[in-house]
Amino acid sequence: MDQEFHRIRRLPPYVFAEVNAMKARARAAGEDIIDLGMGNPDQATPKHVVDKLIEVVQDGRTHRYSNSRGIPGLRKAHAAYYKRRFNVDIDPDSENIVTLGSKEGLANLAQAITSPGDVILVPNPSYPIHPYGFIIAGANVRHVPIGPGFDFLEGLTRAVRHSVPPPTALILNFPANPTAMVVGVDFYEKVVKFCREHGIWILSDLAYAEVYFDGNPPPSILEVPGAKDVAIEFTSMSKTYSMAGWRIGFAAGNKRLIHALTRIKSYLDYGAFTPIQAAAVAALNGPQDCVEEIRTLYRDRRDVLIKGLAEAGWDVPSPAATMFAWAPLPEQFKHLGSVEFSKLLLREAKVAVSPGIGFGEYGDGHVRIALVENRQRIRQAVRNIRQFLRGSGADGTKKQAVAS
Numbered sequence: 298m299d300q301e302f303h304r305i306r307r308l309p310p311y312v313f314a315e316v317n318a319m320k321a322r323a324r325a326a327g328e329d330i331i332d333l334g335m336g337n338p339d340q341a342t343p344k345h346v347v348d349k350l351i352e353v354v355q356d357g358r359t360h361r362y363s364n365s366r367g368i369p370g371l372r373k374a375h376a377a378y379y380k381r382r383f384n385v386d387i388d389p390d391s392e393n394i395v396t397l398g399s400k401e402g403l404a405n406l407a408q409a410i411t412s413p414g415d416v417i418l419v420p421n422p423s424y425p426i427h428p429y430g431f432i433i434a435g436a437n438v439r440h441v442p443i444g445p446g447f448d449f450l451e452g453l454t455r456a457v458r459h460s461v462p463p464p465t466a467l468i469l470n471f472p473a474n475p476t477a478m479v480v481g482v483d484f485y486e487k488v489v490k491f492c493r494e495h496g497i498w499i500l501s502d503l504a505y506a507e508v509y510f511d512g513n514p515p516p517s518i519l520e521v522p523g524a525k526d527v528a529i530e531f532t533s534m535s536k537t538y539s540m541a542g543w544r545i546g547f548a549a550g551n552k553r554l555i556h557a558l559t560r561i562k563s564y565l566d567y568g569a570f571t572p573i574q575a576a577a578v579a580a581l582n583g584p585q586d587c588v589e590e591i592r593t594l595y596r597d598r599r600d601v602l603i604k605g606l607a608e609a610g611w612d613v614p615s616p617a618a619t620m621f622a623w624a625p626l627p628e629q630f631k632h633l634g635s636v637e638f639s640k641l642l643l644r645e646a647k648v649a650v651s652p653g654i655g656f657g658e659y660g661d662g663h664v665r666i667a668l669v670e671n672r673q674r675i676r677q678a679v680r681n682i683r684q685f686l687r688g689s690g691a692d693g694t695k696k697q698a699v700a701s
């Protein structure tokens with residue numbers, strides 16, 4: 298009975314495990330590791346949201362099973378958000394659903410719409426649940442390279458031309474994790490037109506809709522006329538309101554896809570705890586200064602990081618959105634690849650980052666740096682990195698001793 302289970306065999310070893318194990322050993326040995334790896338918000342959830350949770354949880358009637366679709370008040374609040382933010386009309390009874398975070402929603406929709414052998418188109422690099430949610434569901438994933446040097450729409454056309462059977466769905470994620478790439482409505486218009494012509498569903502992950510820095514709010518794909526014919530969009534409370542641990546997200550858009558997700562979820566869960574959903578209503582309908590405060594916090598951290606790394610000799614593009622910087626490996630370390638560079642940075646600079654290859658093969662020339670420490674700690678991280686880079690030779694080795 299030592300044979301590996303089929304679905305587990307389709308999942309590769311967790312790329313981040315080696316770096317995480319090193320980080321754990323270093324901390325156990327008393328080393329001060331600055332963790333800029335996992336995208337885990339470090340700020341508390343706004344007080345008025347927490348207060349609503351406390352108020353509602355004291356009513357014992359809310360301790361019963363909830364509704365797997367989400368309580369009506371929350372679905373209405375989410376529809377109101379779409380109208381307010383994107384000028385998109387969402388029917389709360391048929392065009393949206395509450396999920397246990399966008400990650401769960403996407404994975405469950407994959408189970409609902411995928412047959413073994415279906416082809417799913419996924420950008421590479423991408424957030425791991427985007428390809429692996431479908432791999433777990435039995436699909437075959439065709440990767441479409443994205444980022445500097447790649448024309449995504451050209452790659453999408455080529456992928457469709459050479460896919461057998463024809464692709465079932467396309468995953469999109471803008472602002473993107475890990476690359477922080479952003480797009481405009483004109484990009485979505487081209488993709489919607491293409492997918493309608495080819496009969497391809499679009500699953501858009503808009504988890505970072507409110508974490509943007511340069512005055513241009515990211516659009517929704519549902520702003521495109523006709524998008525609801527083929528598209529569903531996932532959003533989340535996690536980053537917008539620092540509610541990552543609360544596990545509240547949404548899907549909105551195409552009625553057939555919403556129905557499929559509703560059906561599968563009805564067999565799998567009873568929805569999020571009702572007081573958490575009530576608190577999410579308070580977040581969406583209540584004062585929104587907290588959203589701007591969170592946005593400003595990440596913007597300030599971004600500026601400290603990017604400026605400090607530039608002064609250290611490491612030129613990293615300044616992200617226009619998300620809570621990440623997508624950093625190309627410094628020239629002298631490119632031969633190492635992202636995993637070995639991440640391990641070296643952890644060992645020598647005491648800074649943990651995420652190796653880019655964990656997000657796909659086209660990410661191997663980068664590391665992802667998360668803005669999840671305060672400015673003082675980010676400045677400390679930058680000082681450590683500067684000292685490390687200055688102590689390294691042109692080939693990435695220590696000037697006096699070869700890095701092992």
